[in-house]
Amino acid sequence: MKPCPKCNRDVPPAEGTCPHCRIVFAKYYKYHSDKHTPAAERPQVVITIDAPRDTVLGDDAYRDSEAIFMGRCLLLPGFLLWSWLLITPGLASNAVGESFLHLVNLPFHEAGHVIFRPFGQFVTSLGGTLGQLLMPTICMLTLLLKTRDPFGASLCIWWVGENFLDIAPYINDARAGQLPLLGGNFGHSAPYGFHDWEYLLTESGLLAQDHTLAKLSQLLGAILMIAALIVCGYVLFKQRQALTGANPD
Structure with a gap:
């Protein structure tokens, strides 16, 4: 029984x-x-434990590709030099505003105004800046979570930092109104509200802090760019380890 x-x-x-x-x-x-x-x-239950991920940003789908490794090795010094050329001239030079990347960021800036228009005048004005920051952030999340490319995701973080550098002269110009705006206008001669950061800082009572906020934006951008390139270097180091382990000769 x-x-x-x-x-x-x-x-x-x-x-x-x-x-x-x-x-x-x-x-x-x-x-x-x-x-x-x-x-x-009894039925046997097999528990599979995933191996630890190799990078601080997640698994690397291209870890075992020597061609991708060589391409990344060529890209990293280029971005290092590019960062030096954009960061070291300082805020007053507006080096980022004169680079071709400014023209890349500009459509996302203008699209941000359109996307955030239903949320009122203040958010519409802020939407240009948000558009610049959201696009590289979306690209970063796509590369990290879907494509599993931590190197590419890190370069998108670099792009976010570059956008903070691009925004900084615009913030710095809130009171002076000397930067040329779309349509050939200037902040000092355009109607109130045309210069995003003049309007944003005036409405928030921070217009007198425009230079301080611009320096903070410049500093944050530089930190993000440098940090992103450090992560890129780490990804390359881990990829080199994987390739050496796969090909010990």
């Missing part, structure tokens, strides 16, 4: 159903462990 796992009454071993509580043993044991079945006959 064997005990029923539900009502604990004795049941003949050959019975498939408990005559007392009417449970079907096969169905019951499908969802519950059978302590009376020898361990060797």
Whole structure:
């Protein structure tokens, strides 16, 4: 005799159903462990533990590609030099505003005004800046979570930092209004609200802090760019380790 796992009454071993509580043993044991079945006959559950990820930003889908590794090695020094040329001239030079990347960022800036227009005048004005920052952030998340390319995701963080550098002269110009705006206007001659950061800082009571906020934007951008390139270097280091391990000769 064997005990029923539900009502604990004795049941003949050959019975498939408990005559007392009417449970079907096969169905019951499908969802519950059978302590009376020898361990060797019980279904074996295999638990797979994923190997630790190799990078601080996640798994690298291109870790084992030597061609991708060489391409990344060529890109990193270029971005290092580019960062030097954009950061070191300082805020007053507006080096980022005169680079071709400013023309890349500009459509996202203008699109931001359109996207955030339903949220009122203040958010519409801020939407240009938000558009510049959202686009590289979306690209970063796509590369990190979908494409599994931490190197590319890090370069998108670099792009976010570059946009902070691009925004800084615009903030710095809030009171002076000397920067040329779209349509040939200047902040000092355009209608109130045309210069985004003049309007934003005036409405928030921070117009006198325009230079301080611009320096903070410049500093944050530089930190993000440098940090992103450090992460790129780390990704390359881990990829080199993987390639060496795969090809020890």
